[in-house]
Amino acid sequence: QNLVSSCKLFFPExxxxxxxxxxxxxxxxxxxxxxxxxxxxxxxxxxxxDVVKAAHxxxxxxxxxxxxxHDNLVDYAKRLSKTLPEKLCTFYFLNSxxxxxxxxxxxxxxxxxxEDVIVLDHAYHGHLTSLIDISPYKFRxxxxxxxxxxxxxxxxxxRGIYREDHKDSVLAYANEVKKIIDQAQKKGxxxxxxxxxxxxxxxxxxxPPEGYFQMIAEHVHKAGGVFVADEIQVGFGRVGKxxxxxxxxxxxxxxxxxTMGKPMGNGHPIACVATTKEIAEAFADTGVEYFxxxxxxPVSCAIGLAVLDVIEKEHxxxxxxxxxxxxxxxxxxxxxxxxxxxDVRGVGLFIGVDLIKDQEKRTPATKEAEYLITxxxxxxxxxxxxxxxxxxxxxxxxxxxxxxxxxxxxDKMDEILTGKTVRLIFSxxx
Numbered sequence: 001q002n003l004v005s006s007c008k009l010f011f012p013e014x015x016x017x018x019x020x021x022x023x024x025x026x027x028x029x030x031x032x033x034x035x036x037x038x039x040x041x042x043x044x045x046x047x048x049x050d051v052v053k054a055a056h057x058x059x060x061x062x063x064x065x066x067x068x069x070h071d072n073l074v075d076y077a078k079r080l081s082k083t084l085p086e087k088l089c090t091f092y093f094l095n096s097x098x099x100x101x102x103x104x105x106x107x108x109x110x111x112x113x114x115e116d117v118i119v120l121d122h123a124y125h126g127h128l129t130s131l132i133d134i135s136p137y138k139f140r141x142x143x144x145x146x147x148x149x150x151x152x153x154x155x156x157x158x159r160g161i162y163r164e165d166h167k168d169s170v171l172a173y174a175n176e177v178k179k180i181i182d183q184a185q186k187k188g189x190x191x192x193x194x195x196x197x198x199x200x201x202x203x204x205x206x207x208p209p210e211g212y213f214q215m216i217a218e219h220v221h222k223a224g225g226v227f228v229a230d231e232i233q234v235g236f237g238r239v240g241k242x243x244x245x246x247x248x249x250x251x252x253x254x255x256x257x258x259t260m261g262k263p264m265g266n267g268h269p270i271a272c273v274a275t276t277k278e279i280a281e282a283f284a285d286t287g288v289e290y291f292x293x294x295x296x297x298p299v300s301c302a303i304g305l306a307v308l309d310v311i312e313k314e315h316x317x318x319x320x321x322x323x324x325x326x327x328x329x330x331x332x333x334x335x336x337x338x339x340x341x342x343d344v345r346g347v348g349l350f351i352g353v354d355l356i357k358d359q360e361k362r363t364p365a366t367k368e369a370e371y372l373i374t375x376x377x378x379x380x381x382x383x384x385x386x387x388x389x390x391x392x393x394x395x396x397x398x399x400x401x402x403x404x405x406x407x408x409x410x411d412k413m414d415e416i417l418t419g420k421t422v423r424l425i426f427s428x429x430x
Contacts, residue, residue, distance in 0.1 A: 010384070011377055021046030024398045024405060026382070034380045035405055040233055040396035043263030044310040051266045054306035055299055063299045066093065067291070072301035079308050080272065083243045085254040090280040092273040093296030097232035097261030098126030100271040101195070103290075104257045105130055107275060108193035108226045111282040116148045118180055118194045118220070120155075122203035122388050125195055125230055134195055137202050148189070150180045154200060155208045158343045158354060159362055174215035181223045191225035193257075198245035199234045204387030205352025205394050207345050213249040226256035226279070232271070236263045237311050238399065240321030240348030248347065266307050270300040316399040320348040327351060327395065327406040334410060338417045340365055351395040352386070364389025375416050381409055 009015045016034065020027045023045040026034050036046070044051065058072070066073055077091045094100050109115060117134050119125070124137040132138045133146050145151065153161050155173040162169040181191055194216055200206040217227045234245040235258075242248055246255055256279060261271035283290070294300065311317065328346055331353055335341040342356035355365035355372070369391045376383045386394045397405070 010382070011374070014377075016377075016382075023048075024401050032380060034377075034382050035408065037381060037383050037395050037397045037401070037405075037409060039398055040238065041262045042267050042398050043236055043238075044266055044307055044314070044316060045398045045400040046267070048266060048306075048310055050310050050313075051268075051303055051306045054302045055268065058299045058302035061298075063297055065291075065293055066296035070298050070301075072298045072305065073296045076296075076301040076304050079305060080274065084258065084274055087254060087276050088258060088274045090275055090277055092275075092280075092290065092292075093300070094271040094273070094292050095269045095294050096126075096271050097230075097259065098128045098131055099292070099295075100232065100259040100261055100273050101125045101228075101230060102128045102130050103273050104195075104228050104259050104275075105134070105193065107257060107273070107279050107283050108228060110286060111279045112190070112192045112224055112226060114190035114192035114224060116150060116184055116189050116191050118150045118152055118177060118191060118225075120153070120196055120200060120203065121151050122154055123195070123197060123200065124202040125197070150184060150191075152177045152180055154203045154206060155212050156204065156206050157209060158345065159204070170209045170211045170215065173209070173212060174219065177216050178219045181219055185223065191220060191223040193226050193228050194220040195228045195230060197230045197233065198248075199239070199347070199350055201233050201350075201394070201396070202386055204354065204389075204392040205345060205350065207347060208249075210249055213246065213253050213255075217253065217255075228257045228259065229255035230259050232259055232261040233396070234350055235260045236307070237317040238263070238320060238348050238350055238396070240317055240319075240324055243317065245347075245350075264307060265300060265303045268300060268303045269294075270304055271295075311399075314400070317348075320399050323401055323403055323406055324348040324351065326403050327410070330406060330410040331413075334414055334417070337414070340368060340417065346395070349395065349397055349399060349401060353393040353395075354387070355391045355393065364391035366391045369393060372413070372416060376409075376412065379412050381412060383409075 017029050018026050019029050024036050026036050081089055092103055119134050122137050124135045125131045134149055136151050153176050157164045157169050162172040220227055229246040231244055237243050239245050258274045264270045331344040335344050340355050342362055343354035345352050355369045357363040357365045366389050369385045373383050383393055386392050
C-alpha cells in the first residue's frame with residue numbers, strides 16, 4: 001500500500017521473498033535455495049566475506065565525503081587506472097550508473113560545445129530525466145524522441161537490418177551512423193556524443209561485431225563528438241578475456257569516456273566516470289564545482305578495492321571465460337536439438353538465448369520465453385528475459401557461477417523443452 005506500483009516484482013503472480021544470499025545462491029523465508037543466473041550486481045558473489053569485511057572495518061573507522069584527504073580514494077583511483085587505457089586517467093566517483101551517464105553527458109557537451117547525442121535503438125542508459133531522453137527503451141513509451149537525439153540501428157547480426165549473411169555488416173551498420181551524422185549536420189545540428197552500452201543488454205544480449213566501435217569513433221570524432229562506452233552492466237571482467245567489454249573491439253580502440261556502476265560495489269551503491277585529462281579540464285574550466293556527497297567516500301572505496309582484490313585473487317576473469325565457454329557449448333547443443341532456440345550468443349558470463357517461433361522469420365517467441373522463465377522458477381532457478389520482443393533468455397550471473405551450475409540449468413532447459421505438455425503448449429502459441 002505504501003510502495004509505488006510502477007516498481008514491478010519478479011514473478012508477480014508468485015513473488016519470491018528473499019531473506020539471505022551467498023555466492024550464486026539466494027534463499028527465501030522457507031530456506032529454499034534458488035540458483036541466481038541474472039544478478040550482475042553481486043558481481044563476485046552475494047555477500048562475499050571479503051567485501052563484507054572491508055565495509056564493516058571501514059565503517060567502524062570513518063565514513064565521510066571526499067573533501068577530506070583519504071588513502072582509500074587515491075588507492076582506488078590508482079587501481080582502476082591500471083585496468084584502463086593510459087589516456088583514461090581521470091576519475092569522478094558517484095553512487096549509481098544513472099549518475100555516471102548523466103555526468104558523461106555533461107562532460108561531452110561541455111567539452112565539444114555541442115548538444116546532440118546518437119544512441120542505439122532499444123538502448124537504456126539510466127532513469128534520470130536526461131537519460132530517459134537518450135534511452136529509446138524508455139522514451140518511446142513516454143514523451144517520444146527529442147530533436148537532439150538520434151537513434152541508430154542496433155548492430156544485431158541475427159535479428160537486425162544487416163545479418164550474418166551480409167557481405168560487410170560492420171561497415172553497413174557504421175554507415176548508418178554516418179548517415180545520421182550527415183543528416184543532422186545538414187539541419188545545422190552538431191554531435192556531442194555517441195553513447196553505447198559496450199554489450200547492449202536490454203536490446204537482447206547483443207555482441208557488436210569487432211571493428212564497429214572503431215568505425216563509429218572515426219565518424220563521431222570527425223563530427224566533433226566523443227565516444228562514450230557504457231560499461232555499467234558488463235564491466236569488471238564479466239566478458240572474461242578482457243576486463244572491459246569495449247576491449248573486445250581490439251587494443252586499438254579507446255573510448256573518450258567510460259561509465260561504470262553496478263558490479264563495482266558488489267551490491268553497494270558506487271559508480272564512476274573515467275575520462276581524459278582534456279575532457280576533465282574543459283569541464284573544470286566552467287568554474288562550476290562538481291561535488292558528490294557520497295561519491296568516493298572511504299567505505300565505498302574500501303568496498304571497491306575489495307571487489308578488485310577478489311576478482312584478482314579468485315581469478316574470476318579466467319573463470320568467466322571457462323564457465324562461459326562451457327555454458328555456450330551446452331546451449332548450442334540445445335539449439336541443434338530444439339528449433340525454438342534460434343541463436344545463442346555471448347562472451348564470458350554475458351550470454352543470450354534468442355527464442356523464436358519459426359526459423360525463417362525469426363519471430364520472437366515471447367510467450368514461450370515467459371513460460372520457460374516461470375518453469376525455471378519452479379525448479380528454483382532464476383532467469384529473466386530481455387530484448388525488444390522479451391524473448392531472449394539472459395545469463396548474467398555472479399562470476400562465481402560454476403560449470404555444475406551451468407550444466408544444471410541446461411539440463412533443466414532440455415527437460416522442460418522436451419516435455420510433451422510443453423510441446424503442446426508451444427504449438428498452441430502458433
